[in-house]
Amino acid sequence: MMRINGQPADSIDARDRGLAYGDGVFRTLRMANGRPLWWRDHVARLEADCAALALACPDAGLLLEEACAVADGADCVAKLILTRGSGVRGYAPGDTGAVTRIVMAVPLPPHAWADAPRAVRARLCTLRLGHQPRLAGVKHLNRLENVLARAEWTDPAIFEGLLCDEAGMLVGGTMSNLFWVREGVLCTPELDRCGVAGVTRARALRAASRLGLRTRFERQPPAAILAADEVMICNSLIGMRRVAMLDAAELGEAGWRERLDKALYEDLD
């Protein structure tokens, strides 16, 4: 099921700037019984991401209505794409009128099913993310770095690839944010130069104090997490997963995954 600008449809104008330049943003929502999880957090990120591109963010109520319509009561994924609309007049954003809204429902991928393993294997990618402070944190449609990084492996036993930036500092996974706990501190990479600041990351950071964890933004090379009490990755579809192995290294376990994952779903804020 799909709606484009509110209407049932499954194709977009080939002159759309989302295609021409990746001029837009997106969100991936986990839908439970046809309703999005963590909707308020997604709206906050969507508005911030639109602001970063000077895109007019559509009304949140309208987007919610469309996401629920395509989900049609199911447990599934709703993907929301907003682009700057159509135009073939070059890079200048100009005044293309309304933003294009694309809302589609897709089945939950197996790795998001309830019975998927909570501990996963990861590898360190060789691609390094470039620094672009103007786009750092934003879930925009320029995702070739993620595609190239994800193309580095095909072994289905490897769940995720971790990425460093050009300075060799950890940023996150190709499709997830990264956390580790060490000595009572929940650490996650600083995302002011590259990476995507996900909704699940924001929720985990807010939940930390409830679990007695301090939080810290870090710039650390991969070696730093090998000695952590526990290493985790997260996103809206999978919640919090423990990284049990990074390449050939076995990583620690300290019970934080269960506690953090549970806290993600508490709607206290």
Next chain:
Amino acid sequence: MMRINGQPADSIDARDRGLAYGDGVFRTLRMANGRPLWWRDHVARLEADCAALALACPDAGLLLEEACAVADGADCVAKLILTRGSGVRGYAPGDTGAVTRIVMAVPLPPHAWADAPRAVRARLCTLRLGHQPRLAGVKHLNRLENVLARAEWTDPAIFEGLLCDEAGMLVGGTMSNLFWVREGVLCTPELDRCGVAGVTRARALRAASRLGLRTRFERQPPAAILAADEVMICNSLIGMRRVAMLDAAELGEAGWRERLDKALYEDLD
């Protein structure tokens, strides 16, 4: 006029990876009497760019046929977009089957008309291009940096914005490649960290020796071009243009623009 995978159409599957991730490449062809200028050079770049993304480049004869079909004998622009096709299975390029081919004709923009001024004004953009050696030189669909840079000005008297990389070194214009001549050397920025290596740039570099110019790839801050004999920008639509002013600075003139522009159109190689 537009063709998508050979068929008359003007919309694409909203699940296309070109939209979702900018997972594709493009070319902008100047069509004269319905035939592309510099076709062999465009094919060479297209094949190199596809290789950088591990995309299967379609047969060049097929693309030529489609570009000529949409141009329908006119003087116009043909835009060619190749994407990795449809799929909603995440970043992994997987096996989406055939590449999506989008070929559209659009009118020549006024700045490409025969009577457009040959000397132009430029400004220095504040956005700095991030380094990503894996994508440097490639004309891919992740062009948010260009969009953000082009959004920095609206004054129609300013023709182009010049961009530096994160190290403060000149890379090129938002839609053009950059050249300058100094002491008998045709200089252009090294594009191994960012930027797009355009067809016109390649032709100008090849033409240089015919004009008695040596060539050199440079990493230089903007100050370096203020003292040049002449500064130029180029692309397939505009040929070679002289930059007469960069912000408030008047730049030199030494007659190279005319000679280089003429040489671009000589089909010696």
